[in-house]
Amino acid sequence: MGLATGWGLTERGVGRVGVIEQATIGHRRGSSNGRVRIARTTYPNPDYVRLMQRARRDTWPRLEAQLGASLIRRLPGCFFGPEGGLVEAYADGVARGGANAERVTLSRAKALFSTLKLQGCSVIHDHTAGSIDAEDTRHGINALLRARGVDLNLGVQVQQLDRSGPRIIVSTDAGEFSAERVVVAAGAWSARLLPVLLPRLMVHRQDVGYYQSSLTAGPPGGDFAWVFLGRTDDEIYYGLPEDQDTLKAAHHRRSGTIDDPDDPPHCRPKLLASLDDFIAHHFRVPLSRGDANTCPYTSTETDDFIVDVHPDDDRITIGAGFSGHGFKFAPIIGQILAELATTGRSTIDEFSAMRHLLSVSGPSS
Numbered sequence: 001m002g003l004a005t006g007w008g009l010t011e012r013g014v015g016r017v018g019v020i021e022q023a024t025i026g027h028r029r030g031s032s033n034g035r036v037r038i039a040r041t042t043y044p045n046p047d048y049v050r051l052m053q054r055a056r057r058d059t060w061p062r063l064e065a066q067l068g069a070s071l072i073r074r075l076p077g078c079f080f081g082p083e084g085g086l087v088e089a090y091a092d093g094v095a096r097g098g099a100n101a102e103r104v105t106l107s108r109a110k111a112l113f114s115t116l117k118l119q120g121c122s123v124i125h126d127h128t129a130g131s132i133d134a135e136d137t138r139h140g141i142n143a144l145l146r147a148r149g150v151d152l153n154l155g156v157q158v159q160q161l162d163r164s165g166p167r168i169i170v171s172t173d174a175g176e177f178s179a180e181r182v183v184v185a186a187g188a189w190s191a192r193l194l195p196v197l198l199p200r201l202m203v204h205r206q207d208v209g210y211y212q213s214s215l216t217a218g219p220p221g222g223d224f225a226w227v228f229l230g231r232t233d234d235e236i237y238y239g240l241p242e243d244q245d246t247l248k249a250a251h252h253r254r255s256g257t258i259d260d261p262d263d264p265p266h267c268r269p270k271l272l273a274s275l276d277d278f279i280a281h282h283f284r285v286p287l288s289r290g291d292a293n294t295c296p297y298t299s300t301e302t303d304d305f306i307v308d309v310h311p312d313d314d315r316i317t318i319g320a321g322f323s324g325h326g327f328k329f330a331p332i333i334g335q336i337l338a339e340l341a342t343t344g345r346s347t348i349d350e351f352s353a354m355r356h357l358l359s360v361s362g363p364s365s
C-alpha cells in the first residue's frame, strides 16, 4: 500500500515523494509477500463490489499500461459452501453490487470446478476472478517509482512521528526526515506508529500451505481461484494456483491468539495439519503439502479497511487494517490515499460512498 501510495502521489504530480520501508520490498514478515493473490468481485458488501469494479476498470489497467505488463491472469472464481451459510451473504452482495458473478447449479459447478467435491454446496461462479502477480506488482511499482525520482529508503525504520512543529519530523534509525504530509501504511506495525489505531487492529499470522500432486497435469487443484465460505467468519479457506505445479491454500484466520509481527515467522504444524484435513476433505485428487510459509493479517473487527485522515492531524493519512483482502485493491487504495493526503477528499465516488465504513473510529451507519 505504501508503494501504491507513492505511485498515486507521482500520478498527481507531487514533486518530492519519499518512501520509507524498514526491511525490503516483499519481505517475509510483511503482508504483501509471495507470488500470487486472488482478485475477485464477490463480496458480501456491495460497496466493496463497486470499489473493485472501479479498480478493475480503471486503476489496474492504468498501472499495467505504465508498467507494460499484465498483472492479473483471468481465472474462473469458485465461491462455495453449505447452503444457508456465508455463501448466501456473498450471493446477496454480488446481486446488489451488480458483480459479474452468478449462482450456478451444482451439476454446472461440478463440471466447471471438477477437482472439488462440492457435495451439498451452494456455488457462485465469479467471472471477474483472477490471479494477481504480486511479485511483478511490487517490483514493477518499485522500479516505476525509482524511474520517477522517488526517494526510496529501504532498510530504514521509522521510530516516531513528531507532529508538534509546522512540519512533521519523521525520526528513523538512519536520521530525521522533515515532511509536509505523511501517509502511514505500516501493515501489522501501524498501531506502533499511530497509537490511535491500537483499539482497532488485530494481527493474526496465517499459515500458508503449498500442495502438489503426481496424478494431475496442470495446476494440481485446478486452474481456478476458490474460496470456501463456511457458516462463520472463522470457517473461510481459499486457494489458487501458485504456478503450473502448485496449489497455494490457506485458512483465513482472524481470531485466536494475537501475534507479534516481530516474532520469527515460523509455521505452526497444528494449523497446517488442519489445513491438510480441509484439503483432503474437499478435493477429489490427492494433494500433498510441500512448502509452507506465514504472512500476517492486520484485521479490523468488521474486516473493513481503515482509509482515513488522522482525527487529530490532517497532515497524516492512514491506510491500515487491510484484513487479509487488500491486495486486489492496492492501486486504487494508493490513488485514494494520495488524494486524501493532498486534498483531504477523493475523486473516487465508490470510495466516497463507503467512506463512513473506513474511518479511523470505525464504521458508522
Ligand SMILES: Cc1cc2nc3c(=O)[nH]c(=O)nc-3n(C[C@H](O)[C@H](O)[C@H](O)COP(=O)(O)OP(=O)(O)OC[C@H]3O[C@@H](n4cnc5c(N)ncnc54)[C@H](O)[C@@H]3O)c2cc1C
Binding pocket: 001, 002, 020, 021, 022, 023, 027, 029, 030, 031, 032, 033, 036, 037, 038, 039, 156, 157, 158, 159, 185, 186, 187, 188, 189, 190, 193, 206, 208, 250, 294, 295, 296, 297, 319, 320, 321, 322, 323, 324, 325, 326, 327, 328, 329
Ligand atoms: C497469506 C495471505 C494471503 C492473502 N491473500 C490475499 C488475496 O488472495 N487477495 C487479496 O486481495 N489480499 C490478500 N491478502 C491481503 C493482502 O496481501 C494485504 O491486505 C496487503 O498486502 C496489506 O498490505 P500493507 O501494505 O497494508 O502491509 P505490508 O505489506 O505488511 O506493508 C507494510 C510495510 O510497512 C513496513 N513498516 C512497518 N512499520 C515500519 C516502520 N516503523 N518503519 C518503516 N517501515 C515500516 C513493513 O516492514 C511492511 O513492509 C493476503 C494476505 C496474506 C497474509
